[in-house]
Amino acid sequence: MYEFLQYHVRDAMTVDPIAISPKAKLHEAEDLFEIHDFNGVPVVNDQRQLLGMLTKFDLLKAFRFDSHTLVPHYNAIMEQLVETVMTCDPVAVSPQLPLSRLLQKLVEMRTKSLPVIEEGNLLIGIISRQDVLKALRRSTVQREILTPRDRAS
Amino acid sequence: MTTLLYTHSACQEHDTGFGHPECAARLTAILNVLGTAPFAALEWRDPPKATSEQLTHIHSQSHLERILGQVPKQGHYAIDGDTIISPSSGEAALRAAGAVCAAVDAVLGREAHNAFCAIRPPGHHAEPSQAMGFCLFNNVAIGAAHARAAHALQRVAVIDFDVHHGNGTQVAFEHDPGYFYASIHQAHIYPGTGRREERGIGNIVNVPLSANSGSAELCQGWNQKIAPALRQFQPELILISAGFDAHHMDPLAEINLSEDDYAWLTEEILAVAADCCEGRVISVLEGGYNLSALASSVAIHVKTLMAAPATT
Ligand SMILES: [Zn+2]
Numbered sequence: 410m411y412e413f414l415q416y417h418v419r420d421a422m423t424v425d426p427i428a429i430s431p432k433a434k435l436h437e438a439e440d441l442f443e444i445h446d447f448n449g450v451p452v453v454n455d456q457r458q459l460l461g462m463l464t465k466f467d468l469l470k471a472f473r474f475d476s477h478t479l480v481p482h483y484n485a486i487m488e489q490l491v492e493t494v495m496t497c498d499p500v501a502v503s504p505q506l507p508l509s510r511l512l513q514k515l516v517e518m519r520t521k522s523l524p525v526i527e528e529g530n531l532l533i534g535i536i537s538r539q540d541v542l543k544a545l546r547r548s549t550v551q552r553e554i555l556t557p558r559d560r561a562s
Numbered sequence: 563m564t565t566l567l568y569t570h571s572a573c574q575e576h577d578t579g580f581g582h583p584e585c586a587a588r589l590t591a592i593l594n595v596l597g598t599a600p601f602a603a604l605e606w607r608d609p610p611k612a613t614s615e616q617l618t619h620i621h622s623q624s625h626l627e628r629i630l631g632q633v634p635k636q637g638h639y640a641i642d643g644d645t646i647i648s649p650s651s652g653e654a655a656l657r658a659a660g661a662v663c664a665a666v667d668a669v670l671g672r673e674a675h676n677a678f679c680a681i682r683p684p685g686h687h688a689e690p691s692q693a694m695g696f697c698l699f700n701n702v703a704i705g706a707a708h709a710r711a712a713h714a715l716q717r718v719a720v721i722d723f724d725v726h727h728g729n730g731t732q733v734a735f736e737h738d739p740g741y742f743y744a745s746i747h748q749a750h751i752y753p754g755t756g757r758r759e760e761r762g763i764g765n766i767v768n769v770p771l772s773a774n775s776g777s778a779e780l781c782q783g784w785n786q787k788i789a790p791a792l793r794q795f796q797p798e799l800i801l802i803s804a805g806f807d808a809h810h811m812d813p814l815a816e817i818n819l820s821e822d823d824y825a826w827l828t829e830e831i832l833a834v835a836a837d838c839c840e841g842r843v844i845s846v847l848e849g850g851y852n853l854s855a856l857a858s859s860v861a862i863h864v865k866t867l868m869a870a871p872a873t874t
Contacts, residue, residue: 476754479644479695479726479814480583 413548418511419504421544422525422534428453431460431492435471438463438491448521451532452495458530461495464521470494501526504533512541565868566668566677567596567604568661573682576654578646579638583814583851584682584696591857592680592847596864603868605674609661609681611653612704616663619707620700620734625691629655629698641693655683655698662705662801665844670713670799676832676843676867678804680860684848686728686803687753695726695753702803702846703734709799710740717742719797721788721831723824724805724848725815727756727768731803736762742795744788746780748773748808748815767791776810776818784830792834799842800835802828806850806859814851821862828866841870 428451429438441450442465449464471494472481501524502511515523515538525534574586596604617626632639633652640646658681665677685702687695706718719742720735722728727747732755735741742765747756749770756768769783792800810818828845835843845867850856 474748474751474815476750476752478642479752482643485643 410549413545414507414509416508416544416548417504418502418506418508418525418536419534421508421540422504422536423540424534426451426524426532426535428457428532429463429491430454431490431495433491434487435468435489435491435494436487439468439487442468448537451499451524451535452491453532457532459499459501459524459526459532461492461497462499462524463491463495467494467496499524501530502536503527508541508544511536515541564674565604565864565870566665566674567606567680567864568609568665568677569593569606569680570609570654570657570661572650572653572657573680575650576683577638577648577650578696579648582646584684584849586682587853588850588856589680589682591853592860595857595861596680601861601864601868604864607664607668609657609664609679611656612659612663612699616704616708617659617699619711620690620703621688622691625693629693641698645693645696645698647698651683651698654681657681658683658685659699659701659704662701662844662846663708666705666709666713666799669842669844670709670715675841675870676835677845678860678864678867679844679846681847684724684805685846686722686724686731686805686848687726688730689733690730692730694730696849697730700730700734702728702801702848703731705844705846706735706741706799706801715798716740717795717797718799718801719743719792719795720801720803721792722747722803722805722848723808723827724803725808725812725817726752726805726849727754727770728803728848729753729755732756732760732762732766732768736760736766739763739765741765742792742797743767744792745769745803746771746783746788748775748817751815765795771817773816774818777820777823780819780823780827784827789830789834793838796838797835798839799844800831800839802831802843802845803848804845804860804863805848806856806863809850809852809855809859811852811855812850814849821858824859825862825866828863832866832870836871843867843870
């Protein structure tokens with residue numbers, strides 16, 4: 410576990426993730442979710458500056474009962490723009506954040522992934538629960554092989 | 563005690579298209595239950611079509627002409643995304659409104675104490691000049707207006723326990739002191755009206771419930787808001803907009819009532835009717851989209867109507 414404490418977000422994140430435009434339609438986002446098994450996708454402008462996050466949860470929310478129709482209409486809702494349902498001003502993290510802190514954040518927020526940004530709000534990565542689990546495993550497996558002592562402590 | 567059951571085959575032929583929740587199977591499920599032995603004492607009647615005089619107590623002439631003119635010769639026509647009609651829809655809508663008027667005549671004519679109208683399309687979203695939310699003509703409002711016009715009643719009340727607010731009935735009644743309208747419904751869902759502050763001229767009582775409310779909130783709304791105002795109004799006739807989509811198994815909302823709650827509320831309404839208007843109650847089907855929950859809820863509602871206490 411000690412090695413895990415040395416990790417930073419940049420060591421575990423997915424670099425240059427697929428992102429979507431705020432002007433894309435919800436069905437395009439749904440296609441991404443379908444193909445890549447993403448839970449959420451960052452929303453960026455042409456300069457790849459982060460504007461928001463669109464998650465499966467946001468899509469579900471678009472189908473909640475509302476005052477406009479008795480029955481939510483699938484095609485009409487899926488024609489809406491990403492920017493109408495995305496989460497604006499999303500929590501984003503720096504690549505230098507210790508991974509142990511990122512883990513706490515994911516748990517506290519009960520969120521599945523967070524975008525990683527550099528100066529200028531530029532999107533450079535995304536980090537998910539799975540990425541952190543992988544890093545945990547990698548850090549302990551390596552240590553157990555290299556330093557059996559660690560097991561006793 | 564006689565309870566009348568009004569229904570018509572045209573109401574089952576009103577076809578809203580594949581997969582639509584407001585479907586003919588709703589009525590089939592209800593009538594299957596009401597056809598069993600425990601309901602043998604029900605007196606089944608075929609309703610006539612409502613006359614244009616009856617309809618225009620509530621709706622504009624242009625609304626009637628537009629709706630009946632939109633009925634397609636074949637296939638379907640979408641009035642809006644929710645409200646779909648087919649070749650039989652015109653007759654179904656006329657029989658539905660006609661059923662409530664006929665029930666009014668029968669109950670006020672002392673042929674029976676109360677009646678249930680197993681009809682579709684439903685009515686409470688239909689405004690004087692606007693069909694919407696599965697509804698073409700406002701059946702219950704048309705019946706209430708008929709009671710006043712043809713039977714010279716001074717005060718007619720409608721109690722609406724459908725999970726959606728009856729915007730159409732409220733609009734039809736809100737300026738007229740001869741009507742009382744009370745609705746208990748889920749807040750913030752379709753059609754968006756029915757806020758507590760909407761009181762008409764003091765003759766409207768809205769009890770919006772938040773999602774996941776149930777028995778306790780129903781009791782509180784009835785006991786504290788609706789029942790006292792209804793008794794004060796001293797109705798000469800009570801109509802019920804009986805929607806069963808506040809049932810905990812219904813797919814269109816998030817209120818958690820059970821069959822027992824419907825029995826209780828029906829008894830409460832009957833008790834007020836017994837005190838104020840010799841037990842005269844006419845219940846009119848509105849929503850309810852889980853077929854088995856709908857059938858069992860209607861069954862207990864009608865059973866309660868049939869067991870109404872004797873009045874003098
Ligand atoms: Zn309803």
